[in-house]
Amino acid sequence: MYGLVNQAIQGLVIDNHGEEAWGRIKARAGVEEEAFLSNTIYDDSVTYSLAGAAAEELGVSLSDVLIGFGKYWVLRVGKEKYGALMMAGGSTFGEFLINLPNFHSRVMLIYTDITPPEFKVEETGEGAYLLHYYSTRPGLTPFMQGLLEGLSELYGAQSQIRCTGSRADGLDHDIFEIALV
Numbered sequence: 568m569y570g571l572v573n574q575a576i577q578g579l580v581i582d583n584h585g586e587e588a589w590g591r592i593k594a595r596a597g598v599e600e601e602a603f604l605s606n607t608i609y610d611d612s613v614t615y616s617l618a619g620a621a622a623e624e625l626g627v628s629l630s631d632v633l634i635g636f637g638k639y640w641v642l643r644v645g646k647e648k649y650g651a652l653m654m655a656g657g658s659t660f661g662e663f664l665i666n667l668p669n670f671h672s673r674v675m676l677i678y679t680d681i682t683p684p685e686f687k688v689e690e691t692g693e694g695a696y697l698l699h700y701y702s703t704r705p706g707l708t709p710f711m712q713g714l715l716e717g718l719s720e721l722y723g724a725q726s727q728i729r730c731t732g733s734r735a736d737g738l739d740h741d742i743f744e745i746a747l748v
């Protein structure tokens with residue numbers, strides 16, 4: 568994945584636990600780079616190792632690391648570094664969800680070689696959505712949960728977000744049910 572993803576993990580750890588914790592996590596993950604370049608593609612194993620090492624070092628589950636990372640991605644990275652891009656996604660949480668399937672095509676104007684996730688979104692009723700998340704990468708369901716929780720918070724929405732089917736259950740993709748309350 569592009570280095571900005573690893574940079575964001577670094578930001579999340581340093582903001583919440585300090586530079587020393589980041590140093591320990593990097594060492595545990597066997598990462599030798601002094602710093603990540605946002606526009607360089609690193610092997611996905613670097614990102615997975617960092618997330619796993621963060622969970623071990625901080626004594627939390629990998630799932631909690633990924634949920635926290637998803638929220639941080641939207642509420643800090645998205646909001647502060649890609650404000651215009653995020654705003655173009657919609658003026659409400661519901662609108663953002665409807666537009667989500669096209670989101671990474673705009674990201675690809677900046678980061679041309681990403682392997683993006685794919686989304687299908689259905690509006691199933693008033694303020695009710697089913698989001699289908701297709702990925703070539705394993706294990707990112709909790710990251711997606713965190714991203715959606717972050718988006719809900721970003722738009723000041725009250726919502727219930729539940730993963731109702733996943734690749735862990737044998738499906739070929741993950742399904743999230745989102746209800747604005």
Ligand code: HEM
Pocket residue numbers: 568569571572641645649652653667670671674678680681682683684701702703704707710711714715718
């Ligand atoms: C300004 C905001 C965003 C930027 C710049 C961005 C950019 C990226 C980049 C660079 C990657 C790594 C892909 C690669 O390097 O091959 C990625 C992955 C991903 N993004 Fe975004 N993204 C943004 C917002 C979002 C939002 C709002 C969502 C969903 C609600 C999302 C969902 C994901 C997921 C799930 C992945 C993991 C890739 C996979 O499943 O294969 N992103 N994004």
